[in-house]
Amino acid sequence: MTDLVRYGAPVGSFIVAIVALYISVRLNRRQRQITRLEIARNLHGELISDSAIKDRHTLGTIHWQNRSISSKGGERGDVMCAYFAMLWRFERLHAGRKVLLEENGNAHDIALTILDNQIRTHVQEYVCTFHEIRAKLTESDKKDPVFDGAYVDSFGELCRSLAATSDEDSRKKLRFHTNNSETCLCACHKVNPRPPLPGQNTRAAVS
Ligand SMILES: [Zn+2]
Ligand SMILES: [Zn+2]
Numbered sequence: 001m002t003d004l005v006r007y008g009a010p011v012g013s014f015i016v017a018i019v020a021l022y023i024s025v026r027l028n029r030r031q032r033q034i035t036r037l038e039i040a041r042n043l044h045g046e047l048i049s050d051s052a053i054k055d056r057h058t059l060g061t062i063h064w065q066n067r068s069i070s071s072k073g074g075e076r077g078d079v080m081c082a083y084f085a086m087l088w089r090f091e092r093l094h095a096g097r098k099v100l101l102e103e104n105g106n107a108h109d110i111a112l113t114i115l116d117n118q119i120r121t122h123v124q125e126y127v128c129t130f131h132e133i134r135a136k137l138t139e140s141d142k143k144d145p146v147f148d149g150a151y152v153d154s155f156g157e158l159c160r161s162l163a164a165t166s167d168e169d170s171r172k173k174l175r176f177h178t179n180n181s182e183t184c185l186c187a188c189h190k191v192n193p194r195p196p197l198p199g200q201n202t203r204a205a206v207s
Contacts, residue, residue: 033109033110033111036100036103036104036109036111036112037110037111037114039096039099039100039111040100040111040112040114040115040118042096043092043093043096043097043100043115043119044093044115044118044119046089046092046093047089047093047119047122051085052085052086052089054082055081055082055085055086056082056086058078058079058082059079059082059083059086059129059133060129062079062132062133062136063128063129063132063133063188064187064188064191065191065194066132066188066189066191066192066193066194067136067193067194067195067196067197068136068139068140068193068194068195068196069136069137069139069140069196070140070196070197071140071141071196075196075197076137076140076141079133079136079137080137080146083130083133083134083137083146083148084148084151086126086129086130087130087148087151087152087154087155088151090123090126090151090154090155090158091151091154091155093119093158094154094155094157094158094161095154097112097115097119097158097161098161100112100115101161108165116162116165116166119162120162120166120170123158123159123162123174124170124173124174125186126155127159127173127174127175127176127177127184128176128177128184128186128188130152130155130177131177131184132188134146134148134152140196159174159175160174162174163175172185173185
């Protein structure tokens with residue numbers, strides 16, 4: 001009995017320590033997963049915030065109506081602001097998604113899978129939106145070029161990274177407008193081009 005007490009106590013302590021370590025690892029894993037899910041949620045939130053909704057409305061109406069941008073009044077400036085604001089949102093999203101990927105050894109966990117499923121349609125939509133809005137901005141004032149190179153490159157990287165884990169249909173949509181030899185399936189190309197609305201202020205129209 002004495003020996004049992006003598007040897008049993010350290011063995012009991014060892015088991016308690018192992019159980020404590022196991023619980024700690026499980027809690028850390030759980031906490032890590034909660035943190036990653038929270039980051040993914042915030043990254044998706046970039047695309048659906050109140051300010052993003054306004055910018056998307058500004059760009060979306062012109063894109064889907066296939067309407068030219070007025071060079072008069074405040075419209076061109078508003079569209080330019082919304083265009084860059086959306087590029088920067090996707091840049092932040094790309095940077096955050098990259099950190100989530102690298103932190104997990106470039107493997108998809110539940111947080112990345114949920115994030116990719118949430119953002120895929122938005123990114124696909126903006127492959128055409130950015131292309132068309134940029135063309136319309138350039139057309140509306142050829143003396144005022146759109147300097148968006150690095151941000152467009154970042155969006156292209158996001159498209160390619162997302163395409164790597166997407167199905168064939170999504171992969172095609174994420175590749176469109178990368179060069180002029182491909183045909184975009186976006187419905188905007190079936191809409192007859194419309195002239196600009198003179199002096200229209202799009203931002204004021206939605207606020
Ligand atoms: Zn298109
Ligand atoms: Zn389109």
